[in-house]
Amino acid sequence: MPDDITTFFDRILDVFSDGIYISDRFGKTIKVNDMYEKLTGLKKENLLGRYVKELETEGVYDIAINPLVVKTGKPQTSLQNTSTGRKVILNGHPVFDHNGEVAYVITFVRDVTVLSQLKEQVSYQAELIEKYHREARYLRTRNHTNTIIENPKMRNLMELLKRIAVTDSTVLILGDTGVGKDVFATHIHQYSLRRDEPFFKINCATIPESLIESELFGYEPGAFSGASTKGKPGYFEMADKGTLFLDEIGELPLPMQAKLLRVLQDQEVMRIGSTKVKKVDVRFIAATNRNLEESVQKGTFRSDLYYRLRVAVLELPPLRERKEEIIPFIDFFLDKFNTKYRKKIDFSPEVKKLLQEYRWPGNVREMENLIQGLVVTQDKAMIEIEDLPNYLLNNKEMQEKLQLANVINTEEQSLGEIMEGFEKSVLEKALASHKSVAKVAKALKVDRSTIFRKLKKYGIIQ
Structure with a gap:
């Protein structure tokens, strides 16, 4: 017992x-x-x-x-x-x-x-996990990037990209907001000899000036008030042997530009609060929508950093100059968001024609957001022109294209019918603008009697 x-x-x-x-x-x-x-x-x-x-x-x-x-x-x-x-x-x-x-x-x-020590360790590990999750998100999209190459200039750029990628040189990607600079940066990494190493992206415009140095260089334990007792590696260290993509490089503060230049030249970093220099092996890709030459002249961007960055330059044209790619992009994003939201939505031929003529000031990103919004908010199978958002339909240029499209509808119309429709539209607009037959005749340099006869012919006046 x-x-x-x-x-x-x-x-x-x-x-x-x-x-x-x-x-x-x-x-x-x-x-x-x-x-x-x-x-x-x-x-x-x-x-x-x-x-x-x-x-x-x-x-x-x-x-x-x-x-x-x-x-x-x-x-x-x-x-x-x-x-x-x-x-x-x-x-x-x-x-x-x-x-x-x-x-x-x-x-x-x-x-x-x-x-307290456990809390610090958990916090430090959480930061590392978040950074590696960012890298993992890029890796997961390796074979799913929204790259559509139909334009001859874009084909040449892609061939140039492949040649540059294997050289390990610094790359500067230029282009308007939303043209796909981050997608091309990812491709450079994928085609490079570093494809199996880390790829990190940092947006220089979104990080406060007071934090950007600690984000890039990291810091030692107790380097400043609020610093982790374990210290923290920066992006330069974490991207060692891999690629670091510095998006919106034109927004980098001048003091940080000098420090970045030294890293580019020497491939050495020193954490905040440390006296030890650490060697790194990082391939740098930078991107901006700014005119860096103008920024250099204005004194907001260092000339030595600019010339150090522009070893290899890729300049992406805006979407409006790549009209061959607009319809393929529309189909790509429709498929993407139909799959994501379990829908079967398509655009009518008229909508696709109209969107192909739109200037897309926000480029591919604007198109992606537009199509996502339509797929999310519409419950009809076919999107028509009237379903498009007001900002697009109220655009003056788009209104003129809509009017012209309504007039020149070649389906089952002879050339004479098309021309009559166009003439009627011109007369309607002229009368609405000038308010009298005499002024319309003077503006169009036609006899008053001719204008009067045609207005009656088309039923514009009684």
Whole structure:
């Protein structure tokens, strides 16, 4: 027959990795385990049989949690400082008797310093995980980039990209907002000898000036107020052996431009708060929608950095100069978002013709957002012109194209009918603008009688 468990009670308490302090409803100290002694620096023999309020009064510790647990009958948490200079977290829990009254209070004790260190470690690991998730998102899209090459100039650019990619040189990608500079940066990495190494992207325009140095270079423990006690690697270190894409490089503050130049030249970095230089091996790709030559002349961009970056240059044309790609892009994004939202939406031929004539000031990104919005908000299978957003339909240039499209509808019309429709449209607009037959005749340099006859012919006037 095994011994009664009470014989082993003290040994059982000593198994716990937390400090344990047991007191009764009156505050008398009943049990204390070995870990409690280690965490607080207080000895069992000086505590057992003593009342917690007495110990608090004597300054053995600054707060006793027992009275509050007994009073409320609920678990309580508090911070305690001991006479030995230790700081611990108390978690007090009530133990009830058969009458439902608190009989004992069991207090679990944890070291604040250890908890703080664990919190710092968790925070540091979370930052690393987030950065590697960013890289993983790029890797997952390797074979799913929205690259459509139909335009001759774009074909030549893609061939140039492949030749540049294998050289490991710095690349500068130029082009308007939304033309796909990030997609081409990803392709450069994929075609390079570093394709199996990390690829990181950082947008220089979205990071506050006060944080950009720590993001790029990293920092040592305690380098500044609020810095992690473990320190933090920067993008330069994390992209070692791989590729770092600096998007919106034209927005980089001047002081950081000088530091970036040194990294490009020497491939060396020094964390904030450190005196040690670390060698890195990083391939740099930069992109901007700014005219960097103008920025150099204005003094907002360093000339030496500019010339260092433009070793190999890819200049992407806007979508309006790549009309061959507009319909393929429309079909690509329709397929993408139909799949994502489980829909079967298409554009009518008239909508596609109209969108092919649109200037797309926001380029591919604008088209992607437009099509996503239409797929999300429409429940009809076929999108017609009237379903397009107002900003597009109210565009003056698009209104003129719509009017012309309505007039020149070649389906089942002879040339004479098309010309009559066009003539009617011109006369309607002229009369609305000039308000009288005489002024229309003068503006169009035609006899008044001719204008009057044609207006009656088309039923514009009675």
